[in-house]
Amino acid sequence: MHKDVVVEKDVNQLAKLAKDKHNENKKFFDKLKKKPPKNLDYIMQDLHENEFRRTDCLNCANCCKTTGPLFTTADIERIAKHLRLKPQQFIDQYLRVDEDKDYVLQNVPCTFLDADNYCLIYEVRPKACREYPHTDRKKFQQISNLTLKNVAICPAAYNIVEEMKKKISL
Numbered sequence: 001m002h003k004d005v006v007v008e009k010d011v012n013q014l015a016k017l018a019k020d021k022h023n024e025n026k027k028f029f030d031k032l033k034k035k036p037p038k039n040l041d042y043i044m045q046d047l048h049e050n051e052f053r054r055t056d057c058l059n060c061a062n063c064c065k066t067t068g069p070l071f072t073t074a075d076i077e078r079i080a081k082h083l084r085l086k087p088q089q090f091i092d093q094y095l096r097v098d099e100d101k102d103y104v105l106q107n108v109p110c111t112f113l114d115a116d117n118y119c120l121i122y123e124v125r126p127k128a129c130r131e132y133p134h135t136d137r138k139k140f141q142q143i144s145n146l147t148l149k150n151v152a153i154c155p156a157a158y159n160i161v162e163e164m165k166k167k168i169s170l
Contacts, residue, residue, distance in 0.1 A: 010155060011060055011062045011155060014062070014151075014152060014153070014154075014155055014158060015152050017158065018151045018152035018158060019152070021151070021158075021161075021162075022148065024165075025147075025148055025151065025161060025165075026144075026148060028164075028165055028170065029141070029144035029147070029148065030144075031170040032141045032144065032168070032170060033141045033142075033144060035170065036139075036140075036141045037168055040139075040140060040141065040168075041138050041139070041140070043164070043167060043168065044135060044136055044137070044140045044160075044164070045136050047135065047160045047163050047164055047167070048135045048136035048160060049136075050163075051135070051156045051159050051160050051163070052156060055155065055156040055159075057117075057156075058116070058117045058118065059117070060117070060154075060155060061113060061117035062153055062154065062155075063129075063132055063133070063153055063154055064108075064109060064110040064112075064113040064117070064119070064129075065108065065109040065110075065113065066108060066109070066153055067108060067153060068104045068105035068108050068110060069104070069105075069126040069127075069128030069129050069132070070102045070103065070104060070126070070128050071095060071102075071103040071104065071105075071126050071128075072103075072126070072127060074127070075126040075127060075128075076090055076091060076095070076103065078124045079121055079124050079125075079126070081124075082121060082123070082124040083121070091103065094106060094111055112125075132150075132154070133147075133150045133153075133154040133156060133157035133160075134146060134147070134150065135147070135150075135156070135157055135160045135161075147161065
């Protein structure tokens with residue numbers, strides 16, 4: 001394993017590593033926004049797939065332990081139905097409205113995370129959870145602020161950004 005690659009077990013050092021790389025990453029993303037390569041979506045898809053061949057989220061679950069997703073109306077309805085609750089009951093029991101007027105979890109770690117890092121509502125989990133860490137999103141350059149936060153939370157996101165900087169010369 002390459003010395004710059006962060007594995008799930010290194011999650012305690014991740015915040016410091018991300019902080020050390022923050023300025024470098026910010027400069028890289030500022031340039032990327034101005035002039036993204038034409039094949040960026042393909043590059044990101046490859047980097048994402050390669051990383052998740054070796055990363056097992058069940059060894060980490062730091063995203064579920066330290067942050068909470070946004071819940072869309074569709075998420076709320078789907079999860080409430082799964083839990084046999086009315087949407088308003090689900091909201092009252094599990095969610096709150098944040099400063100941006102979005103529904104988020106009342107508390108972290110996520111209520112639905114079990115002791116073995118399994119999601120108790122995995123089949124119906126929020127869209128934000130399904131797409132996390134968003135490293136295979138189209139027009140990736142548009143979510144650089146989110147990615148700068150995610151590299152401090154997700155070892156896979158950190159590794160993908162490090163590989164991206166090697167692969168794309170700006």
